Amino acid sequence: MKATRPGHQPPPSPTNSSGRVCAHEGCATRLSVYNPRRHCWQHTELVFPNYRGKRLSPGKA
Numbered sequence: 001m002k003a004t005r006p007g008h009q010p011p012p013s014p015t016n017s018s019g020r021v022c023a024h025e026g027c028a029t030r031l032s033v034y035n036p037r038r039h040c041w042q043h044t045e046l047v048f049p050n051y052r053g054k055r056l057s058p059g060k061a
């Protein structure tokens with residue numbers, strides 16, 4: 001199969017000028033085009049994996 005079709009490639013999308021910024025109020029940090037989030041890394045809520053049973057168990061040891 002021939003993979004390439006000259007002249008039928010989609011034009012480069014002008015996503016660079018989309019100007020998405022952090023959704024946090026007052027934050028003007030630009031989001032990367034490849035960043036699917038709505039907040040910049042500073043305002044993205046970090047969710048750490050919850051390792052159960054090891055350190056976070058109060059009392060019983």
Ligand SMILES: [Zn+2]
Binds near residue numbers: 022041042043
């Ligand atoms: Zn932000």
